[in-house]
Amino acid sequence: MREDGAPNLPANSCGDCGLCCKLMGVTALQKPTGKWCRRFSKAGGCAIYDERPDDCRVFNCLWLLTEALDEGWKPTTAGFVLHSERDGARLIVECDAARPHDWRREPYETTLRRWAAAPGQEVLVFAGSRGVRLGDPDALVRRV
Numbered sequence: 001m002r003e004d005g006a007p008n009l010p011a012n013s014c015g016d017c018g019l020c021c022k023l024m025g026v027t028a029l030q031k032p033t034g035k036w037c038r039r040f041s042k043a044g045g046c047a048i049y050d051e052r053p054d055d056c057r058v059f060n061c062l063w064l065l066t067e068a069l070d071e072g073w074k075p076t077t078a079g080f081v082l083h084s085e086r087d088g089a090r091l092i093v094e095c096d097a098a099r100p101h102d103w104r105r106e107p108y109e110t111t112l113r114r115w116a117a118a119p120g121q122e123v124l125v126f127a128g129s130r131g132v133r134l135g136d137p138d139a140l141v142r143r144v
């Protein structure tokens with residue numbers, strides 16, 4: 001989660017993004033998923049960057065970490081934040097409820113379905129608490 005204009009880490013840099021500060025929940029702040037954190041501003045990024053909770057400190061979306069994901073996968077361009085659980089065995093696509101179908105645009109849907117078809121790989125797409133597990137057929141899931 002970004003500081004104003006500063007990269008959190010490696011392959012890519014957050015730049016003007018900040019979408020995780022809307023789409024990800026932050027337990028310590030009782031911030032729900034899908035609502036802008038009140039510490040965030042588009043002009044200044046995180047107002048409490050040095051004191052931000054651990055949830056924010058440890059979070060890096062997959063676009064940030066993955067050199068192979070080009071600018072088209074930047075969350076503000078794609079309309080979703082991609083992250084993982086279970087050592088990467090579960091990929092999660094957190095969609096912006098304002099743009100819930102953006103993941104269906106290409107090349108996203110084809111790529112996500114290809115990943116979902118790989119052995120041992122699960123891909124869940126959420127918009128709020130509802131989601132789908134990509135497969136043949138897709139299965140409805142709820143966030144727990």
Ligand code: SF4
Pocket residue numbers: 001002008013014017018019020021059060061062063064075081
């Ligand atoms: S969604 Fe990713 S690129 Fe955007 S601010 Fe968060 S960690 Fe950075």
Ligand code: SF4
Pocket residue numbers: 001002020021022026037038039040041045046047048049052053056
């Ligand atoms: S505390 Fe800062 S880094 Fe964490 S969600 Fe809020 S604005 Fe983003």
